[in-house]
Amino acid sequence: MRMTIRVAVIGAAGRMGSEVCRAVEAAGDLELAGRYDVGDDLGDLAGAQVAVDFTVPDATLGNVLHAVERGVHAVVGTTGWSDERLAAVGDALGGSPATGVLIAPNFALGAVLTMKFAAEAARFYESAEVVELHHPDKVDAPSGTAVRTAQLMAEARRAAGLPEAPDATTSSLPGARGADVEGVPVHAVRLRGLVAHEEVLLGSVGETLTIRHDSFDRVSFMPGVLIGVRNVVGHPGLTVGLEHFLDL
Numbered sequence: 001m002r003m004t005i006r007v008a009v010i011g012a013a014g015r016m017g018s019e020v021c022r023a024v025e026a027a028g029d030l031e032l033a034g035r036y037d038v039g040d041d042l043g044d045l046a047g048a049q050v051a052v053d054f055t056v057p058d059a060t061l062g063n064v065l066h067a068v069e070r071g072v073h074a075v076v077g078t079t080g081w082s083d084e085r086l087a088a089v090g091d092a093l094g095g096s097p098a099t100g101v102l103i104a105p106n107f108a109l110g111a112v113l114t115m116k117f118a119a120e121a122a123r124f125y126e127s128a129e130v131v132e133l134h135h136p137d138k139v140d141a142p143s144g145t146a147v148r149t150a151q152l153m154a155e156a157r158r159a160a161g162l163p164e165a166p167d168a169t170t171s172s173l174p175g176a177r178g179a180d181v182e183g184v185p186v187h188a189v190r191l192r193g194l195v196a197h198e199e200v201l202l203g204s205v206g207e208t209l210t211i212r213h214d215s216f217d218r219v220s221f222m223p224g225v226l227i228g229v230r231n232v233v234g235h236p237g238l239t240v241g242l243e244h245f246l247d248l
């Protein structure tokens with residue numbers, strides 16, 4: 001029989017945090033130990049074994065370090081992670097080697113698969129671009145998922161020795177060709193009515209391939225978050241990306 005895992009949620013009043021609280025409460029093998037939001041003292045995180053963080057890029061590193069210093073595992077969905085910030089988590093884990101931290105730009109299983117398929121396909125096409133589409137209350141652009149997708153595609157293109165994608169543009173309005181993520185243009189749409197969507201566009205002479213994922217509801221992220229919570233306790237150290245807990 002599986003032991004009950006005690007979970008604290010940071011950012012609990014937010015769109016994702018409140019959904020995570022409901023998912024944890026509904027899971028028979030998990031117990032919601034504490035809910036924290038802006039201004040709350042995290043203290044001992046209510047004695048939780050795992051802290052789940054869905055807050056804001058400026059707060060998430062501090063929250064993760066707070067957890068790691070107390071030996072509390074962390075599952076993090078907040079975006080905005082740089083190599084320097086990831087290194088700071090790695091350093092902290094050096095002082096707490098039994099603790100695990102999972103940081104994932106997207107917990108929707110279809111989004112994880114989209115990243116994998118995009119990386120797989122990227123080397124076969126001359127042109128590659130990413131379009132992400134989100135609700136207008138999102139504070140960061142482009143999305144963490146789109147940045148990660150573009151990085152994986154760029155890595156695959158480099159490894160295959162592909163040249164820069166063709167683009168004859170010599171005159172444009174600022175932003176018209178999107179953000180340049182390692183040579184892959186990433187375009188961000190903000191539209192009321194949307195939740196979280198991504199399109200990967202690949203093209204060669206005479207054909208295109210489109211890979212699209214849609215999260216129509218934030219419940220779509222919950223199976224992945226719960227997989228993270230259940231697995232992070234057995235995976236000490238830093239794991240970036242849910243794919244590592246999915247045998248992908």
Ligand SMILES: NC(=O)C1=CN([C@@H]2O[C@H](COP(=O)(O)OP(=O)(O)OC[C@H]3O[C@@H](n4cnc5c(N)ncnc54)[C@H](O)[C@@H]3O)[C@@H](O)[C@H]2O)C=CC1
Nearest residue numbers: 011013014015016037038054055059077078079105106107
């Ligand atoms: N990895 C994934 O699958 C997903 C990641 N996200 C990311 O999660 C983050 C949160 O997204 P939403 O829930 O939509 O935002 P939100 O704005 O609805 O919620 C954020 C919550 O964090 C709280 N907060 C801010 N600073 C805090 C602090 N220092 N301590 C504790 N709480 C604090 C806010 O008061 C708010 O309640 C964003 O970075 C978003 O991109 C969102 C959806 C899925």
Ligand SMILES: O=C(O)C1=N[C@H](C(=O)O)C[C@H](O)C1
Nearest residue numbers: 079105106138143144145196
């Ligand atoms: O803010 C959101 O909503 C989302 N954020 C994540 C991201 O930036 O990639 C994941 C998903 O796209 C939803």
